[in-house]
Amino acid sequence: MHERIVLLGGYGQLGNLIQETQPADIKLYAFNSTDFDICNLDQHKLVYKDLAPTTIINASAYTQVDQAETEQERAFEVNAHGPALLAEASPKDCRIIHLSTDFVFDGEKQTPYKPNDITAPVSIYGASKLAGEEKLSTLRPDSTIIRTAWLYSAESKNFMNTMLMLMAEREELAIVNDQFGTPTSAAGLAWSAVAFCS
Template structure:
């Protein structure tokens, strides 16, 4: 294997944590540098450029190929409606700064989101479908995609959706907690998407990093469901009666930002790039819940 020097941003998040785990298991000889919020302020252009340049210089001295996986983002979807300026720095400007620093010197793998689309479709969104974000979060993530494209260098942008993990704050862990705390839980049944396990996504991003693929790709676990369908499966996997999960509508949970009614992403470009399809969503939810059980044990 060609030695690769990895830099993972967003190291303390769900995806960043699993990226470190997968790299340690699958690329044990590669140097890995991780930046969390304490090490890298994505709103500070001068700091970001300096940190990346220092890392690039260290990578150059080892002869390893430099790859940045940008798993950092401003993901507070509702808060972004009132703080779009900060979200735009983190989600829009910072990816462009990364791409500029890496131009001609390294590769960028950047994680984006289904929120760049309107969420009103009835068939899976293709990579060449026209973005039409309806939220500040979606607008700022689209700005990041475009900032990277403007540099036009060795970069791939991977959109994903409905990420969950065995750690951090996410829907699967919330449902497991509510199963213990409540007799019944009401969950929306009019939003459709593809639950994506961060561990699977991490493997996919690392594979994509090691290929020549550039431009836009979509990577989610296979198939789709609603939040209600996902919640019922989580209850079932926990040994609970899935009938305790009751269907409701988005209107029952007013929020600052509009949630997409349909977020399914077409994986055709991922397959065309020769990349391994991510497993079906239900199998990966089961694997995630199993890992949570092992962690508790």
């Protein structure tokens, strides 16, 4: 049987790169938030009935980390309630790949985080993403949850591009030196996610 992937958040930084992988023998159906709002149960039902996906990749999210502090309700609606609807409405034999974040941790650990480390988000964004993980893990324990961090790619707004832009404009840069992360190639992650389905 041919793989059929429904991709939510298909036009975000990661979603666009997943589309660019153009996998052979896999039909990829990418949606933006207008055509498929993760918070709309009817749209979940309709799309899954029409397309009978073998995999759903959820690359959609409310990703405005600072704004989430004042838009708590919306952040939880998209990042927690949305994945719960996905889990409830999706076919039970359909694989679910869900993107999450290192923001589920408090960042105090001095060595790299491992999947079973204790979560302790310190932001609304992190708390909403953790709530989404918990909903999925409860409703669909067979889901695959990928916690990524510091995505970079050529086209989108990200830390790497901001630094390159500032370096082109200024002689000297003043950057905080107390934050540590693992810059992750969005293209590499896109290929890995799709390879997982084939």
